[in-house]
Amino acid sequence: MKYVLSDEEGDNCIFCPEDDRVEDEKRLILYVSPHIMVIMNRFPYNNGHLLVAPVRHVSGLESLSDEETLELLKMVRRSIDILKEIMAPEGFNVGLNLGRVAGAGMEEHMHFHIVPRWNGDTNFMTVHGDVRVIPEHIKETFKKLRPSFDKIPITSQGSIE
Numbered sequence: 751m752k753y754v755l756s757d758e759e760g761d762n763c764i765f766c767p768e769d770d771r772v773e774d775e776k777r778l779i780l781y782v783s784p785h786i787m788v789i790m791n792r793f794p795y796n797n798g799h800l801l802v803a804p805v806r807h808v809s810g811l812e813s814l815s816d817e818e819t820l821e822l823l824k825m826v827r828r829s830i831d832i833l834k835e836i837m838a839p840e841g842f843n844v845g846l847n848l849g850r851v852a853g854a855g856m857e858e859h860m861h862f863h864i865v866p867r868w869n870g871d872t873n874f875m876t877v878h879g880d881v882r883v884i885p886e887h888i889k890e891t892f893k894k895l896r897p898s899f900d901k902i903p904i905t906s907q908g909s910i911e
């Protein structure tokens with residue numbers, strides 16, 4: 751599971767870019783609402799590995815409001831639905847690493863990992879290795895997933911329906 755944890759990018763928080771959090775292929779941001787964002791892990795454990803985070807830079811569940819907690823879980827559910835529809839995985843690993851000792855790579859900004867799984871996918875990372883340039887297959891997956899994230903209905907208050 752080493753690569754699941756490797757979501758650091760220098761000193762900057764990957765969920766808090768210095769410029770606006772616009773949906774962006776270069777930064778692999780699939781979705782942003784007032785509360786929640788979804789990005790693709792550029793060091794994926796498997797194809798379609800997504801990170802779902804609150805927009806606020808908080809380290810643990812105890813720092814989330816009830817509204818953020820609800821939105822976060824709704825977004826995890828939506829993300830799984832979209833992955834099912836677009837990529838037809840046979841299962842998922844969904845999880846939260848809290849604190850560095852638990853393996854959180856970006857421990858200061860909590861996030862859920864959603865990893866789609868297929869039979870026989872265990873060698874994925876040994877093929878792709880550790881690269882700084884976003885591999886082409888991740889960009890391709892981004893393009894496949896993005897239209898579905900664009901279609902997620904939002905209430906006038908900015909909540910996920």
Ligand SMILES: [Zn+2]
Pocket residue numbers: 763764765766806807808858859
């Ligand atoms: Zn952050």
